[in-house]
Amino acid sequence: MAKVLLIDDEHNFRESTAERLRMRGYVNVTLPDGRDALKTVRSDLDIDVVLLDRNMPGPSGEQVLKDIKKYRPELQVIILTGYGSTESAVEAGKLDAYSYLQKPVEIERLIEEIDKAREEKIKAMDKYEIPIVEKGSFKKWFLGSHNSRPGLIIVGLLLFLGIIFMPTPDRLRELLDTPKTGEVTDLMAGYSDYKSIENGQSLREYYSKKYKLGDQVENEDGKKVMLPLSSDESAFKAKVMIGVLVVAVIFWASGALPIGFTAICVGVFMYFLGVLKPNDIAQAYFKDSVVFVFGVLAFSTAITKTGLDRRIGLLLLGSSKSQKLFLFVFLPLFATACSFLSEHALIAFIMPVLLIVYLTTIEDLNVRDDFKFAIMLFLSVNFAANVGGPGSPAAGGRNAIMLGILQDYGAAPTFGQWVQYGLPFVPVMALVIGTYFYLTCYRKSQVRGVDISKIVKKASDKIGPMTRKEYITSAILVLLIVLWITTSDIFGMGGPVILALVLLNMFRIISWRNVAKIQWEVVALYAAATAMGKGLAVTGAALYLADGFVSILPPIMKTGEGLAIAASVFTGAATNLMSDGAAVSAIGPITVPIATIAGASAWQVGLSTAFASSFAHMLVIGTPNNAIVFTMARNPVTGAQLVKLGDFAKHGFFVFLLSMLVLWFWVILGYWQWMDFLN
Numbered sequence: 001m002a003k004v005l006l007i008d009d010e011h012n013f014r015e016s017t018a019e020r021l022r023m024r025g026y027v028n029v030t031l032p033d034g035r036d037a038l039k040t041v042r043s044d045l046d047i048d049v050v051l052l053d054r055n056m057p058g059p060s061g062e063q064v065l066k067d068i069k070k071y072r073p074e075l076q077v078i079i080l081t082g083y084g085s086t087e088s089a090v091e092a093g094k095l096d097a098y099s100y101l102q103k104p105v106e107i108e109r110l111i112e113e114i115d116k117a118r119e120e121k122i123k124a125m126d127k128y129e130i131p132i133v134e135k136g137s138f139k140k141w142f143l144g145s146h147n148s149r150p151g152l153i154i155v156g157l158l159l160f161l162g163i164i165f166m167p168t169p170d171r172l173r174e175l176l177d178t179p180k181t182g183e184v185t186d187l188m189a190g191y192s193d194y195k196s197i198e199n200g201q202s203l204r205e206y207y208s209k210k211y212k213l214g215d216q217v218e219n220e221d222g223k224k225v226m227l228p229l230s231s232d233e234s235a236f237k238a239k240v241m242i243g244v245l246v247v248a249v250i251f252w253a254s255g256a257l258p259i260g261f262t263a264i265c266v267g268v269f270m271y272f273l274g275v276l277k278p279n280d281i282a283q284a285y286f287k288d289s290v291v292f293v294f295g296v297l298a299f300s301t302a303i304t305k306t307g308l309d310r311r312i313g314l315l316l317l318g319s320s321k322s323q324k325l326f327l328f329v330f331l332p333l334f335a336t337a338c339s340f341l342s343e344h345a346l347i348a349f350i351m352p353v354l355l356i357v358y359l360t361t362i363e364d365l366n367v368r369d370d371f372k373f374a375i376m377l378f379l380s381v382n383f384a385a386n387v388g389g390p391g392s393p394a395a396g397g398r399n400a401i402m403l404g405i406l407q408d409y410g411a412a413p414t415f416g417q418w419v420q421y422g423l424p425f426v427p428v429m430a431l432v433i434g435t436y437f438y439l440t441c442y443r444k445s446q447v448r449g450v451d452i453s454k455i456v457k458k459a460s461d462k463i464g465p466m467t468r469k470e471y472i473t474s475a476i477l478v479l480l481i482v483l484w485i486t487t488s489d490i491f492g493m494g495g496p497v498i499l500a501l502v503l504l505n506m507f508r509i510i511s512w513r514n515v516a517k518i519q520w521e522v523v524a525l526y527a528a529a530t531a532m533g534k535g536l537a538v539t540g541a542a543l544y545l546a547d548g549f550v551s552i553l554p555p556i557m558k559t560g561e562g563l564a565i566a567a568s569v570f571t572g573a574a575t576n577l578m579s580d581g582a583a584v585s586a587i588g589p590i591t592v593p594i595a596t597i598a599g600a601s602a603w604q605v606g607l608s609t610a611f612a613s614s615f616a617h618m619l620v621i622g623t624p625n626n627a628i629v630f631t632m633a634r635n636p637v638t639g640a641q642l643v644k645l646g647d648f649a650k651h652g653f654f655v656f657l658l659s660m661l662v663l664w665f666w667v668i669l670g671y672w673q674w675m676d677f678l679n
Helices: 011-023 037-043 061-071 086-094 107-127 138-143 150-164 170-177 203-210 231-254 259-272 278-285 288-306 308-316 323-338 343-364 371-386 397-408 415-422 425-440 452-462 468-491 494-506 512-516 520-539 541-551 560-575 580-598 602-612 624-632 645-668
Strands: 003-007 027-031 049-053 076-081 099-102 215-218 224-227
Touching: 003 011, 003 037, 011 027, 011 107, 027 037, 037 049, 037 061, 049 061, 049 107, 061 076, 076 107, 099 107, 138 150, 150 231, 170 203, 170 231, 170 541, 203 231, 203 520, 231 259, 231 520, 231 541, 259 278, 259 520, 278 520, 288 308, 288 343, 288 468, 288 494, 288 512, 288 520, 288 624, 308 343, 308 452, 308 468, 323 343, 323 371, 323 425, 343 371, 343 452, 343 468, 343 624, 371 425, 371 624, 371 645, 397 580, 397 602, 415 602, 425 645, 468 494, 520 541, 520 624, 541 560, 560 580, 560 602, 560 645, 580 602, 602 645, 624 645
Parallel strands: 003 027, 003 049, 049 076, 076 099
Antiparallel strands: 215 224
């Protein structure tokens, strides 16, 4: 039962009400005035609801309410008074009181209000990201709740310690210490900076020299020189990054800690265990892709603020006259568009519109939240954008990385050839995604028969004709897309969007206050993912993991289609743990030369590797699309996170498996059998 704090200066009312509540099983704490109210609610965290008299000696009820909400915003306060007025009720409402009741109040009415307030407290805790700690058993404490899972934190840290202090595997030591020969059979051929390593130099020596790690000593001439890391020291740092990867995946997937704090933990491990120098870690956190994620989230606030999101939604969702048409017509078209345009930008533009569709629908049907409907809307579009990657080289940096690798080992496919090999995958996979969400979410949702295009049109008509700010925002948006298409190889994806934000501010469309309201923890999460990817790459940890996977493949999987399937499996698994570009950078240089040695097509294996890097569905860190969708999928009214980390893990896992099956049987063992690979 709820624990109630009753604050009232009328002795008889206070004691009689407390006794009547106690008889019904409620636990009570009583105070004669508000002087000690703040001390009580700060020290007794079990209090669920406060019954607060408005007129008391000492601080007023409004002042006590204000103080309580400052330190315990989730605590629900019911105002009681015998001298009620409309003005006082309005004032209490402004201070976020749960409700306002006139004394005397019937006990059944009061109990009903207390129970509702307790339910609201749980929702408020979710809104303010306050962990819900259940008491009563070791198991409840161990498992905890979202953002506070002590057991998983302990397990993660024990695994981390076990990994970094385990004996160094001989293969890891061999990969770190063997000098470069320059041959395609080099052990370190899959290292991300392989080209920069000099012949005769080991990975350990290169890593130490480039990042200025090791001991500084004086030589015989009295000059200070930097000795490279020893074999054990270098291996230790690689093991640290493997441990960081394990901990981050456990924490992010389970919600053991808030995602922002897990992102900080990645940097803490890298700083204090000396994986890189502080400036290098800071640079790893602040990559172009991170600036891009921040910029897109900030730019989307301008699109929403001006109402332009509704115009864009009407353009994109005009054919979605039902949920079925949304799943089976819109998704394939959207995925195909993501093959040629920035899928991250398209996701950022479409998400605010889908949120309007969701909010309008549940409001019309008088439903508080329908999570199945939300998951169907948001994750289906998210995953459709992800699988647009194989469609063309323009779909992402991972494809450009693979083109560069293929160029190093022979001729790379042209733009048209890539489209020929990859585009047929995209609409078929989008239809599979639509079918999956139709079976798992649409049929279990409370919401049926929604005309999405009608809702978007109504929302667009509601705000009237386009305004000056919308026209300016549209022009800046067009400029941004043009810069992304034409200058991303020079300015990256982050530079143009930062320019767009500056222009929006110059035209007084957005302010820094608007920008500051984005979910910074998601930016921190993606920054940590890029830093972790860099740490895995430069220490040789990613090379060791990739090499270990390839080494366990049976001989039949090292030729032709078998190698293409094997490469897709490992790339698909890796891309869910690090960025897609990092996965291709680490695995492509291993799988492509193996294909060459085995007499298989480098194109076949290389394209399979690149295609599978688009299947980062399971974790928010997998791709900017995931980060953007997770950030925006929140009910602004209730504060509920509509798509949780667990939803990404659950549905992303099944869509990942389906993506693999379609790649294997529709592409590698399907239409590729009737196509000639020129390499």
